[in-house]
Amino acid sequence: MRKLKRRTVLGSVPLMVGLAGCSNENSAEEDDTATERNSSTDTRPTTADSTPVSENTIRMGVDDENHVAPDSITIQSGAGVHFQAVSGNHEIYCTHDRPDGGKAWSFSLEEGESRGIVIEVTGRYEYHCAFHDRNGGTIIVE
Numbered sequence: 576m577r578k579l580k581r582r583t584v585l586g587s588v589p590l591m592v593g594l595a596g597c598s599n600e601n602s603a604e605e606d607d608t609a610t611e612r613n614s615s616t617d618t619r620p621t622t623a624d625s626t627p628v629s630e631n632t633i634r635m636g637v638d639d640e641n642h643v644a645p646d647s648i649t650i651q652s653g654a655g656v657h658f659q660a661v662s663g664n665h666e667i668y669c670t671h672d673r674p675d676g677g678k679a680w681s682f683s684l685e686e687g688e689s690r691g692i693v694i695e696v697t698g699r700y701e702y703h704c705a706f707h708d709r710n711g712g713t714i715i716v717e
Contacts, residue, residue, distance in 0.1 A: 631656045635684065635710060637663030646712040650694070656714055657691045660684035666705035674698025 631650050635658060636642045650656060658667055668681035677696040684690060694700065694716050703711035 633658050633712065634661045635659065635663070635665045635667065635704065636661045637707060637710075642710070647715070648712070649715040649717060652697050652716050653693060653695055654716075655691045655693045657689060658682075658684060659689040660686050662686055664706065665710065667702055668705060670701040670703060672699070672701040674700075 631648060631654060633648060633656060634642075634644045636644075648656065658665075663686055665684045666681065667684065669677075669679045671679075673679070674696055675698075677694070677698055677700060680692055682690055694714065697716045700714040700716065701711065702714065
C-alpha cells in the first residue's frame, strides 16, 4: 500500500474546500418571508396564489464582464422574483444589507435552471453571486 505524504494531503485541502461550493445541494433557508420555488424546466414559476412571476425575472449570466439583467428590480410585497441562470453556475445569496425582519436566502443555480422567491417584508434587499463577484443587484420591495 502506498503511503501518502503530508504535503500531498495538505495540498489537496484547498481543492476540496473550493469544490465544496460546487455541489448540487441547495442551501436555502425557508421561512415565511422568503419562499423559494425551483424549476429546471418550467421558466414560469408561480407564487402561492399561482400568479406567474416571469415579469420579475432576473437573468444571471457569465461572460467577459459577468452580468445580471436587470441589476435593480422593484416588486410589491408578496410578489415573486424569478432568478434564471442563462449561462454559468451561480450561488446567489441575500447579503446582510436587508431590512429589519427581512430573512436571508441563498441557493444554487446551474446553467439553464431557475428559481423563484417570494418576499413579504418591504425594503431594499442586496444580492450577489458567490462565484462571480460582479454579479449582483438590488430587489426593492414596496
